[in-house]
Amino acid sequence: MKKWLLPMSVMLAASTALTGCYGGGSAEEETSGDNADSGDIKQEIVVNAMSEPPAIDPALATDTTSGWVLDHIFEGLYTRDQEGNPVLGVAEDVAVSEDGTTYTFTLREDAKWSDGSQVTASDFEYAWKRVLNPDTGSSFAFYMYYIKGAEDYNKGNGSVEDVGITAVDDTTFEVQLNSPLGYFDSLLTLWTFYPVQQAAAEENENWAAEADTFVSNGPFEMAEWNHDSNVVIEKNDDYYDKDVVNLDKVTFELVNEATTYYQMFKTEELDLVMTLPTDVIASERENEEYVEVPYYGTYMYMFNVEQEPFTNAKVRQAFAMSVDRESLTENVTLGGETPAYAMVPDGAETPEGDFREVGGDYFKENAEEAKKLLEEGMAEEGWSELPEVTLMYNTSENHKKIAEAVQEMVSNNLGVDIKLANQEWGTYLDTTKQGNFQMARMGWIGIFVDPVVNLDYYLGDSPNNRTGWVNEEFDSIMAESKVEQDNDKRYELLHQAEEILMTDMPFMPVYFYKNNYLVSTDFEDVVYYVNRYPHLKWAEKTN
Template sequence: MKKSLLMSLMMVLVIVPFLSACSGDEDASGDGEVAQEITVNASSEPPSLDPALATDTTSGWVIEHVFEGLYTKNKDGEVVPGLAEKMELSDDKKVYTITLRDAKWSNGDPVTAEDFEYSWKRILNPETGSSFAFYLYYLKGAEEYNKGKGSVDDVGVTAVDDKTLKVELNSPTGFFEKLLAFWSYYPVNKSVVEGNKNWVAEADTLVSNGAYKLSSWEHDNQLVAEKNDNYWDKENISMEKITWKMVNDATTYYQMYKSGELDLITSLPVDVIPQEEGNEDFKITPYFGTYMYMFNVDKEPFTNPKVRRAFNLAIDRASITENISQSGEKPAKAFVPYGVETPEGDFREQKEAYFEENVEEAKKLLEEAKQEEGWDELPAVELIYNTSENHKKIAEGVQEMLKQNLGVEVTLNNQEWKTYLDTTDQGNFQMARMGWIGIYVDPTPILDYYLGDSPNNRTNWVNEKYDSLMAKSKGIQDEAERMKVLHEAEDVLMEDLPFMPVYYYTNNYLTSTDYEGVVYPVNRYPNLRWAKKVSN
């Protein structure tokens, strides 16, 4: 009997440590709750986490978790008040009086109306060099100040007191609240920014006001954000910690997902998509943007519009989407993607294609261009793209089509993302890959890309008629009339073709089934604020 009791005690001592070892993913309190942490892949180092300077979706993904503006988006993608507690609109719909809710920065400072005034005037300051300053041109006096033709004192944003912000617009703007949810309108902490010119470079100096604050940043490796205890709505944030890895190689990050090192990836290697389709962790969603190649119209051979059209006609976009990208994208023969609802239906469905692939016509146009320019042979063409396995495969497909269909030899060159942005911004390219995502679902933020004075328009293409139509559209209150003018603007763009649209984006994801509540916006990377880990 004693021997039996001894054996029982030994079994208990063996089993209890084993059970404890299996509970490593539970929180330290021992109450059995699952630690609310998620690890995702950003692919690369975000070029800038300064809301005034960020221009890319990678930076935006982090910024939208650590900062917040007057308006934000809820789980359903609807624009709702963020830091704005109350908003009053004047009878002429040009003046907004906004009352701020009680909110704090991650360092404990109060968020004030002065922070907003300072931030908006900072992004408009020509010395800041913001590529997205034009998104604030809806403010009275903003464009003039940004272009060095007006005074900062005339810009239509004023802190009346600590909690009251007065905003004056050039004209009524029905989508202004959507703009306020975009990161260019986010505040920064005035005292922090003025106290340290490198405030945004490291986790311990970056002060933010959103749901999360940075806790560590190993450059080119990973970035970690943890729930901000000073965030006004922290009780409704379920995910406690987000880690963004920076793994560029698609095969590597796919294997990391499969081994459990990553919980979510935003793009799959194209060769694994067929085998993942149908799995419960696989998801394809529309993405309101266009994958394209820009032509530098100041560099031969793209100085000639017939060359630009010939390249467009020589590409089989359906073959690219079906055989290379394989993610359910739709071939693009226009610029504005599907998904914009208008009084007459979907904007894109009203005119889906401005051209059809036609190799014979492309050859004819190319020969005409060579004769016009006196070229015996077409000048050498280099296509550059940012480093990515999927971008490489698409570029190789385009390269082969141009060779087979036009006899044009195109060389390929890849660069890391930050370097690539600098190269294209400086105009040091002939043909370059680019993607453009609308900051809100409307033709305007898409078509604004090719405005003559848009810093994002790296093609050097300027068309006064196009710019005039875009400006006209922004003062029209009737939606049907506004969409008509936007169609006219797109007509001008697609006639001159300073670019080659390839397809309308989709996003393909793998998300661990251990998580629920991840939000997949139509024009952003996943929002993780309301995600919850439900099992280990």
């Protein structure tokens, strides 16, 4: 079923089992901020985010945990409705030039910061140029390279004055693009494009590190950040659309051990948990609190092509071919995931059909061929023995089970014994960013449903590409795809780029995600996008 390829909502009705899965919820269903029908029900929800958010800062966040909080406490020029479609947010109007390269946004005069001051065009200009400032070190700055002068400035080859970002006046914000971009509205829903209050950031460079100095403009505001324990956000009464916000308080608990947070859900200490222990998924599927939704992303193991033995492409290919993904998803992960033999997941519709179906698989498991490739790769390098290999993963019970299964498959099919190592999420991100690994787990979720955002991960100059792999032909084709106005030709270029990536294979895809949750039926109108964690803007407690 391909009905999920646009972000959708799933509504949880208090008196029934899961209904309207994959789009049954209606964006027209009304919610009310005055809780008139809720009586004395305390409008609070406690969810589990699992790990400490590394950076709740629009310029610095690169992970889904930080993004989950940011999406609730900030809002950009565009936001998303309950069906996941981009709609105007802080901007009340937009005018686009005839050639499609200049966007002029008119900001809402009632858009306020959580301290009650007005959100201005200057705040957007400051925030976006802060992302692009080389000194900021934003790993997501490349998402702004569509803007005139942005790439040169970010790479130290141009001036900030030449960047096509201008606050004309308090409520008029102008953006100049290098060329027309059909998905610009979807791109602007990414947290990297959220505003930052210039006064707060200039007064304190660590404004986003603690709750008491935090200023934001979304439906909720930061109330507490008890590091490594929880993050608490509360309804923002200065939010212009506050009447649709029912919840007064959202607590993100940071419990990483799957059995523990599962039990906390069962004892009603948590109202929403995700990534269930694999051994309970089968039994929980019949539970009315169980929710399973597609998630537009790829679970993979990166190879550091600058560290032996993964300096050799045949060795990388051998490892990828030695893992039985069908067995892994059916017997280990158990969450409905799809075995992956490419980078781009199912769900991106093109004129010829689903991008993944058109592109097909690039390899299959084959133990004999894998052994042959390994021997050839070792011979090319002059190795009589394969250098010792350590596979790293971030601390999680489920990641550990997957890593142990991969360890066993590689041993059985290649005769290679690999070691396992794990680190807490924030430390892990730093370690892999520095290239201190041979083979490491990673997941990449598209910020919107288009192959370009999946393939961008492996651009040679992408700070997110931690493999050390650089391919000029791949980069050139990706750049060409971003200015190609003919959609058929654009997708053709993206297929060419993926083929180059999968031939050289600086990573091995494992599976395409599917998220599973347990959500208390006391709540309705929790929204599930295919590329974000559950959105709680419209959620309401009914029991």
